[in-house]
Amino acid sequence: MRVNVLIVSRIDLYSGFMDDIAAVDPRVSVKDGVRQFVAELREKGASGVMVDRLEKQANMVKGAEGNLDGLLSEAEVVFGNLFFPDRLVSRAPNLRWVHIANAGIDRYLSMDYFNAKGVAITNSRGCVAVPIAEHVLTFLLMLAKGAPRLMENKLKRRWERFTTLELRDRVVGLIGLGAIGAEIARLAKGIGMKVVATRKSAVSGKPVGVPWVDGQYSVNDLHQMLHDSDFVVIAAPLTTETRGLIGEAELKTMKRTAYLINISRGPIVNEPMLIRALQEGWIAGAGLDVFTTEPLPPNSELWSLPNVILSPHMSGSSDKRPQHLITLFCENLKRYLRGEEMLNVIDREKSY
Numbered sequence: 538m539r540v541n542v543l544i545v546s547r548i549d550l551y552s553g554f555m556d557d558i559a560a561v562d563p564r565v566s567v568k569d570g571v572r573q574f575v576a577e578l579r580e581k582g583a584s585g586v587m588v589d590r591l592e593k594q595a596n597m598v599k600g601a602e603g604n605l606d607g608l609l610s611e612a613e614v615v616f617g618n619l620f621f622p623d624r625l626v627s628r629a630p631n632l633r634w635v636h637i638a639n640a641g642i643d644r645y646l647s648m649d650y651f652n653a654k655g656v657a658i659t660n661s662r663g664c665v666a667v668p669i670a671e672h673v674l675t676f677l678l679m680l681a682k683g684a685p686r687l688m689e690n691k692l693k694r695r696w697e698r699f700t701t702l703e704l705r706d707r708v709v710g711l712i713g714l715g716a717i718g719a720e721i722a723r724l725a726k727g728i729g730m731k732v733v734a735t736r737k738s739a740v741s742g743k744p745v746g747v748p749w750v751d752g753q754y755s756v757n758d759l760h761q762m763l764h765d766s767d768f769v770v771i772a773a774p775l776t777t778e779t780r781g782l783i784g785e786a787e788l789k790t791m792k793r794t795a796y797l798i799n800i801s802r803g804p805i806v807n808e809p810m811l812i813r814a815l816q817e818g819w820i821a822g823a824g825l826d827v828f829t830t831e832p833l834p835p836n837s838e839l840w841s842l843p844n845v846i847l848s849p850h851m852s853g854s855s856d857k858r859p860q861h862l863i864t865l866f867c868e869n870l871k872r873y874l875r876g877e878e879m880l881n882v883i884d885r886e887k888s889y
Contacts, residue, residue, distance in 0.1 A: 539564055539566055542616060543570050543615050544616050545617045545621060546591060546616075546621070546638070547569070547618065548594065548618045548619060549854075549862075550638075550859045554863045561870045562871070570609075571595045573600070573601075574595075575592045578591075591619075609628040610628070613631050613632065615632065615636070616636045617635070618638035618639060619639065619644075632650065632653075632656055633656060634873060636869070637659070637661065639660060657879065659881045665861070667855070668858065673721050677798070680796045680798075682701045684846070708732075708765055709733075709769075712759070718736070718773075719749070719750075721770055722750050732749055734750050734762075739753040741753065768797075769797050770798045772800065781807055783807065788814040793818060795820050799827055803827040803830070803831065808829045808839075816842065822845060823844070823846070825845060825846070825847055831849075833849070869881070
């Protein structure tokens, strides 16, 4: 039995990844259909930085012969990152598994394969936990130690001494306690912070069961956690329950000395209300890696706010990310061939 694996998007992957996939088992046949897929995207008028990157990568590798429909007709497994062909289910009658090389899956919920019977969907949850947690730690330190002010003073050649915050014993509240949240907790605990968290399954006052977390709050007690925290970090997936989760009431519940950090998805926060909160001093500042509209528009007021640190949705990027992605995929491919339960199978009801 031959298992045909089709690659339709390989953004951020290393040159030898196809050899690594093929080496999993002699039964595996892996083909690169990126060139054909990019051509289809261009025919439909697709544009943007990520499409340009994909096209550049497609031109660097010969890839498979034939047209995209022919490649899809043979595919049992489809591996993609950011983009997947339209009408995937009807064009790939042998499709049994779709792997998404991202952790967040909100952009894929409307795709036909998401609710297709007999098609497993897996994501790359956990592969970016380390770089994202390190990014959060960077935000924590930069906000606490006045990094924006230091950089401004450097540019102006101004010698100004000022008092900064000690992070030891301060409370960081995590919204979401999956792989990313747990790694953030580990790093925060390592510098002496108190870590609390809220997640969908949490019960206030009950043992957490996650190392490095001192206490947990139920979803209904979110406001209490916001009130108790010096830093609030959003590490939850974007779902119907979390969209718009942080709005006026939540921001006003936070301490005026507290900071908000978001490395998850922009729409979890009401961005206009956050801007108002930062301008009027409801909270002390923010570290933001994600935004409602990306790229962040040049006219966004967030660019000019002195109490905000921005990064362009790059917290999950690292030199080791490509290897982590392929290692996970190859492990799942072994399990798939053995008929075993795979890692990171998406729960369609929960949408994560």
